[in-house]
Amino acid sequence: MFKIPLFQSLKTDQWVKPFLHQYKKALYLALFLGFMTFFCAGALMFTSGYLISRSASLPENILMIYIPIVLTRAFGIGRPVFRYVERLTSHNWVLKMTSKLRLKLYLTLEKEAMFFKQTYRMGDILGLLAEDINHIQNLYLRTIFPTIIAWILYVFVIVGLGFFSLWFALVMTILFFGLVVVFPLVSVLMNGARQEREKQVKNALYIDLTDNVMGVSDWIFSQRSQEYVASYLENEQQLYHVQNELRRFNRLRNYFFQLYIGLMAVSLILWTSQRFVGNHGGAANWIAAFVLSLFPLIDAFAVLPDAAQETNVYKDSLNRLNALNSQATPEDSALPIQTLTIQLKNLSFHYPNESKMVLNGLDLTIPQGQKLAILGRSGSGKSTLATLIRGDLAPTDGFLTLGEVPTNQFGDQIANYIGVIQQTPYLFHTTILNNLRIGNEEASVEEVWHVLERVGLKKLVQRLPDGLQTMVDEAGLRFSGGERHRMALARILLQDTPIVLLDEPTVGLDPITEQALIDTFFGELKDKTIIWITHHLQGINQMERVLFIENGQIELAGSPAELAATSPRYRLLKAVDEGR
Incomplete structure (x- = not known):
């Protein structure tokens, strides 16, 4: 009788019991x-x-x-x-x-x-x-x-x-x-x-x-x-x-x-x-x-x-x-979406076992092709918002949709619509070619060389003894921070998603490298929707719209020019960021 609970678990088991018959x-x-x-x-x-x-x-x-x-x-x-x-x-x-x-x-x-x-x-x-x-x-x-x-x-x-x-x-x-x-x-x-x-x-x-x-x-x-x-x-x-x-x-x-x-x-x-x-x-x-x-x-x-x-x-x-x-969600056929607009309606979120709202009552529309910067200090909720947009989390209340479909329902298909470049892009211990093809396994060698040229790494890779077949050290340590971010951008270009989420990709870079990387990002992604999570204002003038999140709510919103003209706080933050 003492083994009945184990037997009950084995009755519905889908992990262990099949091997009893297989072997x-x-x-x-x-x-x-x-x-x-x-x-x-x-x-x-x-x-x-x-x-x-x-x-x-x-x-x-x-x-x-x-x-x-x-x-x-x-x-x-x-x-x-x-x-x-x-x-x-x-x-x-x-x-x-x-x-x-x-x-x-x-x-x-x-x-x-x-x-x-x-x-x-x-x-x-x-x-x-x-x-x-x-x-x-x-x-x-x-x-x-x-x-x-x-x-x-x-x-x-x-x-x-x-x-x-x-x-x-x-x-x-x-x-x-x-x-x-x-x-x-x-x-x-x-x-x-x-x-x-x-x-x-x-x-x-x-x-x-x-x-x-x-x-x-x-x-x-x-x-x-x-x-x-x-x-x-x-x-x-x-x-x-x-x-x-x-x-x-x-x-x-x-x-x-x-x-x-x-x-x-x-x-x-x-x-x-x-x-x-x-x-x-x-x-x-x-x-x-x-x-x-x-x-x-x-x-x-x-x-x-x-x-x-x-x-x-x-x-x-x-x-x-x-x-x-x-927990697994079955693979569905491609979700029908009519537009690439991202819509937030009265969105609120808090983590399990925590009562504090990280985001509270957000309303936001990100139309296709818009260049949006989301700013805020650490703990303000901007990274959580990025995670919700990717569909990794579901809102506690309200809605967050892409093409009128909740993002947390896309599953693996979200990668067809949203590409992500994070703070510390990871390069795997395999060849440069394999690392870049993570974005598109069917990409040809010619396409890989083309995106490397677009991100400014073609000459660097050509100088390597084995070219695209050069093995990358664990975590890509042979490359500088800026070079790893350019590799990540090359993946996104091969993946060719219509929406790109930049999650503070320039953190830890020197100002010259940071500005060069920002110029490359926005130059190569000019035809795509860009959602840029950042904590300071360098390169902000290339954005069409800027949001400031404070305590889980939108405190400031507008174009860089509008905020410069109407918001003393924005002018102060920009001056501090520029060292003036």
């Missing part, structure tokens, strides 16, 4: 080899015990000990061989299965990234990758395989004892029942919740550590680094406390488990002494055989309590992975 032959082989490993171990001790006792009693015929000698050798060789082959088979099966699980997880996350971002943070994804997939691997190696093998041995031992004594077979049925059911059940009831709590705390640490490391500069600049360290240490202490409770219970359970094994050994001694007195040279021959065979068999049952108490954790991992399928 069933290898699965059956692994189970058979696991059974034979323990069978050989028990049989080795059985024949060894009989052989030792029989040899000590001066047998009348050498054949009385010759057969046990041969069997001892056979079982002695068979045990490590079966063990080795079983490990190869089971681990090969599990690793093959988990490699496909990781591939499926990657494809699911990559395909539905926009939708997952509404629910999961980066730490959640790391938790999925680092914890849940490993738990699924352990589900087979530490729970399913050992449990099935133990039950097969259980049946085999009871049937075997039944040939000698039905009443003692019944006694051992009850005693072995304690090993395969009672101890695991107690472990689930007493330790299962702690095991699940341990996993939850670990996942929380993944989330907090990832989020805080990615935002470490904010902690440092706000002079709250000690507060962060104290918070993290407090979470670690919770984990240590849970793990200490787990270890304390496991030590106590293992102590009683060994006492229980001693009870079973005494029961075997008493039964064999009564059952075989006067037979085949004395009771000692069979006492040693039966009692010694018990101890290697116990290894098959000793792992069951730990395996059982982890079923709650495995159930949670299965549910989390299968929940990804419910």
Whole structure:
């Protein structure tokens, strides 16, 4: 009964259960080899015990000990061989299965990234990758395989004892029942919740550590680094406390488990002494055989309590992975849009578990071809607005549409309409050609050279020894900041989206490089809708419209000329930005 929650999760499972059928032959082989490993171990001790006792009693015929000698050798060789082959088979099966699980997880996350971002943070994804997939691997190696093998041995031992004594077979049925059911059940009831709590705390640490490391500069600049360290240490202490409770219970359970094994050994001694007195040279021959065979068999049952108490954790991992399928949005045919106008109507947004509105009641229309700059200080909501425009998030209230279709409904198709150049464009560890073709996999080499010329990188790439086949260092570190941004622009030009979102692409560049990059951006993107998220006013005169967002609301709006003529605040900000 203690495994019913796991069984319920497996009934609707779409991640693990299919592999039970796909690789069933290898699965059956692994189970058979696991059974034979323990069978050989028990049989080795059985024949060894009989052989030792029989040899000590001066047998009348050498054949009385010759057969046990041969069997001892056979079982002695068979045990490590079966063990080795079983490990190869089971681990090969599990690793093959988990490699496909990781591939499926990657494809699911990559395909539905926009939708997952509404629910999961980066730490959640790391938790999925680092914890849940490993738990699924352990589900087979530490729970399913050992449990099935133990039950097969259980049946085999009871049937075997039944040939000698039905009443003692019944006694051992009850005693072995304690090993395969009672101890695991107690472990689930007493330790299962702690095991699940341990996993939850670990996942929380993944989330907090990832989020805080990615935002470490904010902690440092706000002079709250000690507060962060104290918070993290407090979470670690919770984990240590849970793990200490787990270890304390496991030590106590293992102590009683060994006492229980001693009870079973005494029961075997008493039964064999009564059952075989006067037979085949004395009771000692069979006492040693039966009692010694018990101890290697116990290894098959000793792992069951730990395996059982982890079923709650495995159930949670299965549910989390299968929940990804419910988050996924099926691929629809191309969404019909009549215009490329972006419309915001009474748009408000706040993040889950936070009451503060990041954006509050925005109304805005961005017609096709408009050049719009969105300004505001850090935390004003401009980056969140950009994320909503891309469809990575859904508004809490109101609407944000592209061609009268909510942007969060486009899925992967949003990349056909909106291209993005971020603060730190990422270049992958592959060739320059492959990096640029991310924007358009069908682009020809001639088209790639053409866009490189447009962004001012053609001569640079031509001077490289391997040209377009030059390997890019991890994160593109061989290129300067300005060159990486020009590479990102080349991707956008190959992608040829009608709308381009520039998310503070010039942060960290010197003024000369920044101005040259701005001129290149606006010169090459002159026929497209441009939404420029920025924090200062260099190059602002090339925009048709400027918005200032303050505390989630639009405070100023107009063309650069209108704001220069009517807004003292705009004139002051522009003067400060220009160093006047």
